[in-house]
Amino acid sequence: MTMHPVLVVGAGPTGLTAAFELARLGVDVRIVDRATAPSTTSRALGVQARTLELLRPRDVADAMLLESNRVYRTALHADGNRIAGIHFDGMPSEYDFILMLAQSETERLLASRAAELGVTVERGVEFVALEQDDDAVRVTLRHSGGRVEIATASYVVAADGSHSPVRKALGVSFEGRSLPQNYVLGDVHLAGAMPEDQLSIFLAANGFLAVFPMGGGRFRFMATDPDGVTGDDAEPTLADLQTLYDRTVHVPAQVHGLNWSSRFRINSRVAGTLRRGRVFLGGDAAHVHSPAGGQGMNAGIQDMINLAWKLALVLDGTATPDLLDTYEADRLPVIRALVAMTERATAVFNSTNPLAHAALTRFAPFVLSRRAVRRTAPARLGQLSATYRLGSLAAGGGGLGGLRAGDRVPDVALPAGRLYDLVNGTRPTLLLVGENPAIEAVRRDWAGVPVVRVASLADLAPAGGWLLIRPDGYVAAAGTDRDGRRLTAWLDRWLLPVLSREQTQSPLFSRK
Template sequence: MTGSLESPGVLVVGAGPTGLTAAMELSRLGVAVRIVDRAPEPSPTSRALGVQARTLELLRVRGVGDELLRAGNRASATTLYARGRRLAALHFDRMASDFNFILLLAQSETERLLAEQLATQGVKVERGVEVVGLQQGPGDVQVRLRTTHGDQETVTAAYVIAADGAHSPIRKALGLPFEGRSMTHNYVLGDVHLVGGVPEDQLSIFLAPNGFLAVFPMGDGRFRFMATDPDGLAGEAPEPDLTAIQRLYDRVAPIRAELYELNWSSRFRINSRHMTTLRSGRVFFGGDAAHVHSPAGGQGMNAGIQDMINLAWKLAMVLDGRAHEHLLDTYETDRLPVITQLVRMTERATTLFNSTNPVAHAALTALAPRLLGRSAVQDKAVPRLGQLAATYRNAPLAAGGGRTGSLRAGDRVPDSEVTTVAGEHRRLYDLLDLSRLTLLTATGDAPEQYLNIVAVQHVSAGVDGWWLVRPDGYLAAAGRAGDQRTMTRWLDRWFIPRSAATG
């Protein structure tokens, strides 16, 4: 097996989108990292499909977003159909982002692009390697690994990231709860091609009292189907055939279409669960290991990627002595409220859309056009789907950070256009130093003792006063020009001044 980690280092367990993002971020930040996965090969199936606006904003500046955009198919809306007609639509172009759409791309392709970026940073996924033992000490974690050939080694890591899936062996070994429930419906899933009038630039959702069907366009005539089958129309085969999926489609969809070339199919049941903590000592949890929920709205994979972008910069700054260890506690206090809200939101949406109760169905189909016809409803719902509305403003890391205009500490900073003092028009995120905090200001500078923590970008337009922006694109603190006290107080709480770090 590969040699041991340099010390200190991080072991990432699981090479799905969550684990790959963790390893990519940590290695880019100079942290020694290994990533292992017990599967001998990457999964070839598409599974998660939607890459949301917030994820694209964060991955673009990390070298992956442009490739994702080239490979994926853009959907500009989600359209609801029922009673044989179009009811209403959610329009993603209302999102205040350059990525005002949902990008539809097979998870296998997302993983491939993340793994390729990781490889350019000098890290390769070690496959066919599983964790068979874990013991935490006061300053490290001893992890026993075993290959499919039976070879074993013990790795010493400063921290472990468990991104090992919904059945996380690490979570189970530590005896941590995974609270929630299994939802009632069984689902049929399939990737097919079709000829017909189903749009390729929108998600199509068909509602009926005897079944629900969602159709996701993946480009070039290929679609993902997800359907309930409450009365067993598709039979009981674990991998329904093309005829069965055509029957499910014909039952609820008013748009004529002929399905062909079934690539794969399966059945699944939705679990709606999440951990009550994201940390156990030196082990952190993210992605499906920490939260699983309905695929409604394409939220899960994005949440896992954003888990790791939140965690990685904090780990890197603690490991190199620039931040206090208690900064790591803010991973949980930032992300757990977002995850809890996400699980509840997707569970409610699934219960509503999948209901076979005639009264509930009639109410939904009557109210949907009225509600989605309101601009206020669209303006609230669409940013939530794009994960632009998620905020950490009530978390401890935002406390005392102040505000600027409508932005409060902990809010997402929009990737808007700013003007540098040299007169250049730049995207705000292109000015961020992703390895430390970035101070955007027209005048002034960072406190001298924190110049190893804060990069300074002088801008002449687009920023009021000064903004201190986190590497994950959220506002850390803000204030009026000349008000350095707010900034210093906030930095003092979480970070180690240069004199203390070096002396």
């Protein structure tokens, strides 16, 4: 029998993020995967702005930027013409683009970061069963040689994919539906005038084809095949991909150098709960949906960055166990909104009804040219506008300027560096803007809360204000120097304080 505080099952992007982030936070973590070797092919491709913002201070994003291709806009084509598009330069982030990087490469970089922190994936280790009580989870694992092991953990993170054996063992529902369309994927080289900094979508009456540039003349195709011209082989041929391209795309090109291909159908499902006792679900084990917009892998990575700091603080004894309930309260509304968005997009692009196709090609230019859409669509696609305002962790947290508890804090540039470099990555940080002596007294109450002082915060927050920033870059609570009780109430609710007698008797910070 072996014991680790956290056992992660599954070594895709979600599980690898959990492993390196927990290790970075000082948690003894173990990660296993039933595959005997890392995957060399993948469906996920796009890395969104919010994911890059979170991975930069965790020493992963810079390596991603070196090995990828940047897409600065999308273009929608129909009937041989460009009819609409979205530019990402309005995205409120340093990363105003979509990064094109094969999932296999993302996994390699995440695994490398985990290894730097002392965590190596144990491969050929399969989850069999589990049982849990109030103190621990006992997991039965089968190694590739046949050896059976009982591993004990304080908590388990299930990141074992859409068919998650852990989720099934827990009896957690996976609610949703399977969509009827048949899709073809392929990684190819393309000889033709196809832009390499643009995601190009081509609409036709008999389906669509999206072209994702991966750099160096290499492209990912995703296409519908409603009338089955490519047959039903699991791996479509180069000729099949050329056929789909020629009948949908008006830009002449020769497809060559097929790296891999596959065929799939879309499932759109969300787990009934993200937590069952001491077991947490994340990534595809918790939610699957259409690849429209390249959202899925990013959502899984962000699941784990949301969960890891909470697990670390509870295991360290510096936060109340109730903090773990906020993982589901934070993430489930975001996930459900994401699934609904991708379902709507899929329904629009997949329709082969002539009237629907005509309506789409007629009204898309009007809709996508509206100022409100041009302003909000890039941020939504980049997962920058996702908020945890509805979560219990934001309840009563107030706000400052345009920010409210649960909102993303932009990683703005400051004289001393970027904001996320100043924020403590292990526990909530109190950011004081300008002179704020009343709120500074909270540090004497809560010795474990780091304090950062800045003279100004650009247009984010007025002087005399404060932000309590979570380790995952969201507002925990906020206010002015008159809102000391609000700050103390949040800290008192979620963290375990170190109080001086003098401060517990202070009327400004009395707890009522």
